[in-house]
Structure formats: structure tokens, C-alpha cells
Amino acid sequence: MYNGKSKSRRNFIKKTGLIGTGVFIVPRHVLGGVGYTAPSDQLGLAAVGSGGKGDSDIRNAYQKGKNRVVALCDVDPASAKGSYKTHSDVNKYLDYREMLEKEKDIDALTISTPDHNHAKIAYDCMTMGIDVYVQKPLTHTIAEARLLSKTAEKYKIVTQMGNQGGSSIGVPKIKEWIDQGKVGKVHTIYAWTNRPVWPQGINHPAANPASKPETLDWDLWLGTAKSKPYSPGVHPFDWRGFWEYGTGALGDIGCHILDAPYKALELGYPSSVECSATNVFKKMWVPEYTPEGCPISSMVTLDYKNSPHNTDGIKLIWMDGGLTPTIPEEIKEEFIMNFDVGNSSGIMMIGDKGVITSEIYANNPTLYVKGEEPVVFSTRNQPDVNHVHASTWTEACKAGYGSKEHKELTSSFDYSGPFTETVIMGNLALRSRDLRKVLGERGNGRKVLNYYGRKKLLWDGQNMKITNLEEANAFVSKEYRKGWELPI
Numbered sequence: 001m002y003n004g005k006s007k008s009r010r011n012f013i014k015k016t017g018l019i020g021t022g023v024f025i026v027p028r029h030v031l032g033g034v035g036y037t038a039p040s041d042q043l044g045l046a047a048v049g050s051g052g053k054g055d056s057d058i059r060n061a062y063q064k065g066k067n068r069v070v071a072l073c074d075v076d077p078a079s080a081k082g083s084y085k086t087h088s089d090v091n092k093y094l095d096y097r098e099m100l101e102k103e104k105d106i107d108a109l110t111i112s113t114p115d116h117n118h119a120k121i122a123y124d125c126m127t128m129g130i131d132v133y134v135q136k137p138l139t140h141t142i143a144e145a146r147l148l149s150k151t152a153e154k155y156k157i158v159t160q161m162g163n164q165g166g167s168s169i170g171v172p173k174i175k176e177w178i179d180q181g182k183v184g185k186v187h188t189i190y191a192w193t194n195r196p197v198w199p200q201g202i203n204h205p206a207a208n209p210a211s212k213p214e215t216l217d218w219d220l221w222l223g224t225a226k227s228k229p230y231s232p233g234v235h236p237f238d239w240r241g242f243w244e245y246g247t248g249a250l251g252d253i254g255c256h257i258l259d260a261p262y263k264a265l266e267l268g269y270p271s272s273v274e275c276s277a278t279n280v281f282k283k284m285w286v287p288e289y290t291p292e293g294c295p296i297s298s299m300v301t302l303d304y305k306n307s308p309h310n311t312d313g314i315k316l317i318w319m320d321g322g323l324t325p326t327i328p329e330e331i332k333e334e335f336i337m338n339f340d341v342g343n344s345s346g347i348m349m350i351g352d353k354g355v356i357t358s359e360i361y362a363n364n365p366t367l368y369v370k371g372e373e374p375v376v377f378s379t380r381n382q383p384d385v386n387h388v389h390a391s392t393w394t395e396a397c398k399a400g401y402g403s404k405e406h407k408e409l410t411s412s413f414d415y416s417g418p419f420t421e422t423v424i425m426g427n428l429a430l431r432s433r434d435l436r437k438v439l440g441e442r443g444n445g446r447k448v449l450n451y452y453g454r455k456k457l458l459w460d461g462q463n464m465k466i467t468n469l470e471e472a473n474a475f476v477s478k479e480y481r482k483g484w485e486l487p488i
Contacts, residue, residue, distance in 0.1 A: 054080070129155060193253045225245060
């Protein structure tokens with residue numbers, strides 16, 4: 001239950017400079033010199049997942065000492081040795097639940113774990129009044145994203161999803177061009193990436209408990225997922241390619257690429273989704289069946305009918321595994337994006353008067369209008385978006401829920417929750433694509449199969465429900481291991 005601990009603790013500290021009837025405020029520069037931050041203005045920080053991306057997340061939130069790190073947590077201390085060395089004087093934990101129970105000075109917390117545990121950790125923190133910064137994608141399922149959005153509002157939590165490109169100066173520039181009608185009505189969006197760059201298109205790899213690192217608590221790593229022996233083909237990074245733990249190429253990079261069009265065009269919930277994916281053949285005429293693994297390459301099409309920028313509808317086409325869109329004829333001569341150098345991921349927004357492109361993180365957006373020179377808005381010299389994205393969150397935490405700083409955050413859960421839902425919607429279609437039933441058997445012994453989920457799925461966003469294929473709704477949420485449940 002929320003106990004107001006974090007906010008009231010900071011208010012208490014701020015008032016301790018006034019005692020009785022006497023006032024003895026000492027100027028900060030006298031206490032600590034130029035650049036000194038008083039303890040009353042420091043946020044008490046913790047991290048769950050302190051290695052890899054978690055190392056940079058807590059470092060950016062720490063802001064070179066503007067805030068205090070009070071505790072760190074990682075299921076494998078060896079992977080977190082960087083942050084553990086930097087903050088050698090704080091308590092370290094394997095289990096975040098123990099940390100939350102014992103540490104009473106945590107105001108805000110970064111979460112940088114595999115996707116399948118994001119929601120559980122964030123929910124537990126928010127219900128205790130702790131502000132949270134959660135790596136992208138915000139959650140593992142659509143239902144989890146909806147839950148976290150509602151929980152943040154209920155408990156008045158300052159939140160941010162870790163899609164740092166959302167704080168790029170390229171995003172408001174793209175929105176400005178759209179709002180000014182530079183390309184007219186946008187009707188089609190293409191987004192593409194070279195991801196996955198890890199193994200995909202396979203089922204869960206074989207277990208090998210003997211190869212588990214001695215420092216890793218595998219049971220805690222599994223968290224919400226089913227209990228099973230350690231597999232080196234899953235940990236430490238390749239979990240991204242398996243539905244039980246990851247969200248594939250879409251979940252990994254979609255929140256970085258799709259933020260600008262989703263935000264600028266106010267897309268909201270999609271009305272339908274359909275997909276196609278690459279088949280893998282190890283035996284002639286018999287495609288591999290890998291429902292446990294994300295596809296090696298796919299294309300997802302989402303239809304949006306509610307954007308105020310085009311009431312006739314907008315189509316978003318996502319491509320991964322190295323697929324790229326055809327360059328529109330009207331800008332072919334002027335087109336300057338090189339898909340092979342620095343642009344392995346990007347977007348293209350096509351309107352009836354022109355085209356807008358950008359690299360990943362909304363970097364270097366470019367405006368094309370037929371017959372005119374392309375306009376490139378350079379983001380080369382902008383501040384480090386990783387630092388900006390985390391530091392603006394910590395300042396908003398200090399200012400409080402509903403403050404100007406909070407409202408200016410680029411990816412708080414009121415926005416990034418619905419945004420994550422639209423990203424994960426593509427995965428719902430990809431998983432439905434593997435639904436099948438046996439209709440019979442041919443004379444040569446091969447089964448006759450009906451892949452009945454391979455069609456356009458109609459989505460009721462308000463009620464989180466596929467309306468024309470009940471079996472697809474199994475992928476809106478998931479089963480949770482006992483002791484790791486969420487109220488979904």
C-alpha cells in the first residue's frame with residue numbers, strides 16, 4: 001500500500017533547517033562549494049538491473065552526484081561490477097523485494113531487466129510510492145502496459161519509459177512540420193530496422209544447468225516466467241528472441257523508432273493489425289514451426305482511424321530483419337538517406353504533399369517536398385539524449401506529480417503506456433500467426449495444417465480485445481508464476 005514515504009521524507013529534510021523559533025539556514029556554497037547539491041535536494045535512487053543498460057540508466061539518473069544512490073540490485077553481481085564499484089558504499093541485493101523491504105530511503109528507482117519482469121517490479125514499486133524509470137518496451141504484454149498506466153495515475157507516481165530518443169530535438173521538429181502541413185495529410189508510415197541482431201526464428205534452446213554462471217541467481221532472473229533449468233542460449237542477452245522473456249525486434253527497437261510518428265500524429269489505439277513473417281526451411285517443403293521464438297524477419301501493418309491529422313485513416317507498416325521500404329517515386333531523385341551507413345533503422349512518413357524521414361531516435365529528420373531542396377534538421381550537436389531523458393525524470397521526481405516538470409516529460413506512462421500497447425500489438429499478430437490445427441494428412445505423410453490466425457485481426461482498444469479471433473486474446477496477457485502474479 002502507498003504510504004507517502006518518499007515525498008514526505010524529502011519534505012521533512014527540507015524543513016529541518018528551521019528548528020524552534022530560530023532560523024539558521026546556511027548557504028549551500030558555504031557547505032559544499034560551487035556545484036554542491038544539498039541533501040534536501042538530492043533524490044534517493046536505487047536500481048533493479050544494475051549492469052549493462054542498467055549501469056548507464058542509474059549513472060544518468062545519478063547526475064554526477066546531484067542525486068544519491070542508496071541501494072543497487074542485480075540477479076548477477078558480476079554483470080553489475082561497474083555500478084557496484086562506482087557506488088561501493090551502498091547496500092547490494094540479489095532480490096529487489098528484499099531491497100524494497102529493507103531500504104527506507106528510496107525515492108525513485110530505475111528498472112533495466114529483461115522485458116518479462118518490467119511490469120511486476122514497476123507495479124510493486126509504484127504501490128509503495130516510489131517513482132520509476134522503466135526501460136523500453138515498458139512491458140511484456142498489452143495488459144501490463146494498461147495496468148502500469150492506471151497504477152501511475154492512481155498512486156500519483158512520476159514515471160518515464162527508457163526510450164531516450166523521445167527526448168531528441170528531432171521529435172518536436174517532426175511534429176512542427178506535421179502541424180504546419182508541410183507534407184499535407186500523412187497517410188502511410190514506414191518503419192524499419194536491421195534487428196534482430198541476435199538469434200531468432202528458433203524454439204527455446206536446450207537447457208544446460210552446468211553452464212550457469214556461479215554468480216547468477218537463475219530463479220530470480222526467471223521471475224514471472226515458468227521455472228525451468230538454465231539455458232545458455234537465453235542468458236545473458238539472447239532472451240530477446242523468445243516470447244517467454246522478450247518482445248523481439250519490435251519490442252527492442254520499436255519504441256525508439258515509432259515514437260516520433262506516434263506522438264506527432266496522435267495515433268492512439270490501432271483498429272486492426274496483420275502481419276507476415278519469413279519461413280525457415282531446414283527440410284525441403286517443410287517450414288520450421290517455432291512458436292516459442294520471434295521470427296527472423298517480419299512485416300506488420302497497423303491501421304489507425306482516430307488520428308486528428310487524417311480522419312481518413314493512417315497505415316503504419318513495420319519491417320524488421322533487414323527489410324526496407326521502396327523509396328517513393330516523387331522523392332527518388334532527392335532522397336539522401338543511406339540505408340547501410342548509420343541508418344539501419346528509420347522511419348518514412350508519406351503525405352499527399354511530401355515526405356518526412358528520420359533515423360533512429362528521430363535523429364536528423366529530413367523534409368522532402370516535390371521540386372524543392374530537401375531540408376535536413378541536424379541533431380548532431382544535441383545534448384546526450386540518454387542523459388536528458390533520465391535527468392529530466394529525476395528533476396520531475398523532485399518537483400512532484402502534476403508539476404510543470406512532470407507534465408513536460410516526453411515518455412511518462414500516460415503516454416508511453418498506450419504507445420507500448422501499439423508496439424506490442426504487432427507481436428500479438430505475429431504470435432497469432434503460429435496458431436494452427438491439423439485438418440488431415442496427405443498420402444506422403446505430411447500433415448494438412450490450417451494456420452487460422454493468419455488474417456487481419458480487428459482490435460477494440462478500449463476493451464483490449466480482438467473481436468474476430470478469440471484465440472488471439474490469449475496473447476493480450478500471460479500466465480504468471482506463483483508468487484509473481486499481477487492483478488490482471
